[in-house]
Amino acid sequence: MTLISFIKPIGRAILDTLLPPNxxxxxxxxETDGQFxxxxxxxxxxxxxxxxxxxxxPLPFGEAGGRAGICLVCEATPPAFTQARAALRYDDATKHLILPFKYADRTESARGLALLMAKAGAALLLRADQLVPVPLHISRLRQRRYNQAALLAWQLGRMIKKPVQPDALVRNRVTVPLGPLGFEARRSELQDAITVRAKNIGGKNILLIDDIMTSGATANACAVALLAAGAARVDVLTAARVPDPRLT
Ligand SMILES: [Zn+2]
Ligand SMILES: [Zn+2]
Structure with a gap:
């Protein structure tokens, strides 16, 4: 870490306390931090x-779906996690918010995003024993210097006073972008990509935290690993959700 990259966040934190929030x-x-x-x-x-x-x-209004309230994809291939919730639709408007947070050091957005997530995932947070961020591979972590999912997990853990396990999961290798891949290719790309490092998750309700959920394949791979390691249940809470890439 260079001296500048060390000093910049401190300077920003001081400015944040002097200036009104954006x-x-x-x-x-x-008026208040975390507002639009x-x-x-x-x-x-x-x-x-x-x-x-x-x-x-999100389901289109009037869509019958499959079993009451369950989308056809979940009905055909039920995910390993129990429930997933997100605060925002990932579209052009939310990209302006999420991408700088993910890639461009706008880490001060974490608190505001976590506030929105706390509303969308209130029931999931209530039953969670531990919050676990989706991990980045170490090479990505070195590039970005922070894991945006871990920042969200820390903020949520502080708000609701629940333990956060930032290193519970490890990403063993860099995976290719999953967007263009089909269902089976995503699953095989993620095969053995995630392992559980934490020892104390047996019988626990784990809430997995991430910034964006696209197909749900990464969250599913994390849930598979956590359940195999003895977790009682895995739920997922993200800041944003891509509307329905699995149907394309
Ligand atoms: Zn604005
Ligand atoms: Zn579904």
């Missing part, structure tokens, strides 16, 4: 009913 998605000042300005609030698509009771994917 909107989560733009530079407009707002009116303009951004209007543009932001929060996930609201109807959504799949299992994976949380």
């Amino acid at each position: 909107c989560l998605a733009c530079d407009t000042p707002v 300005c009116l303009e951004c609030f209007r543009k932001t698509n929060f996930i609201s009913a109807p959504f799949c009771d299992c994976c949380g994917v």
